Amino acid sequence: MLKQVGxxxxxxxxxxxxxxxxxxxxxxxEGDSAFGFSGMEIETIVRYKLPIIIVIVNNSGIYSGVDxxxxxxxxxxxxxxxxxxxxxxxxxxxxxxxxxxFDRKGYFCTTIxxxxxxxxxxxxxxxxxxxxxxxxxxxADRKPQTFTWLTESKL
Numbered sequence: 001m002l003k004q005v006g007x008x009x010x011x012x013x014x015x016x017x018x019x020x021x022x023x024x025x026x027x028x029x030e031g032d033s034a035f036g037f038s039g040m041e042i043e044t045i046v047r048y049k050l051p052i053i054i055v056i057v058n059n060s061g062i063y064s065g066v067d068x069x070x071x072x073x074x075x076x077x078x079x080x081x082x083x084x085x086x087x088x089x090x091x092x093x094x095x096x097x098x099x100x101x102f103d104r105k106g107y108f109c110t111t112i113x114x115x116x117x118x119x120x121x122x123x124x125x126x127x128x129x130x131x132x133x134x135x136x137x138x139x140a141d142r143k144p145q146t147f148t149w150l151t152e153s154k155l
Contacts, residue, residue: 006030007041007054014050019129023121025053033093045129046102052129053122056095057136065138096133105150106131 010028017024035056045052059065064087066074071091074083096106107118107130114133122130 007038010052028052029055031064049127055132060091060138096131109134
């Protein structure tokens with residue numbers, strides 16, 4: 001899906017699927033920053049009983065974050081508004097816990113087998129959303145593109 005509006009598009013897609021393609025699933029993949037912009041749409045998704053699978057690729061930051069030790073050091077080294085850059089988010093935030101508000105469970109994943117098991121269980125669910133919170137390295141970088149048309153300016 002798209003950046004900050006991913007969940008809105010996922011809701012629209014799930015409503016379409018409910019009426020016209022009931023055998024299809026909607027999977028919304030977005031980063032932790034994007035989820036932060038529209039995460040409360042989870043209430044709408046639960047209320048409408050939409051089986052949207054939300055996969056959050058969580059690097060604890062906007063573009064990139066910092067590891068737990070550096071985050072804790074920044075938080076304890078003075079005024080947090082001065083020592084913590086605005087692009088650094090809290091380390092490994094438990095976004096999947098938002099489903100607890102609705103007596104549902106989410107998935108916190110740090111390994112490939114955990115992701116596989118969570119996705120398998122989520123795909124079997126037909127009446128409620130799933131959140132799969134995938135923790136990745138805070139300093140993970142984007143894969144270099146082999147197609148220059150993806151990375152070169154058109155100007």
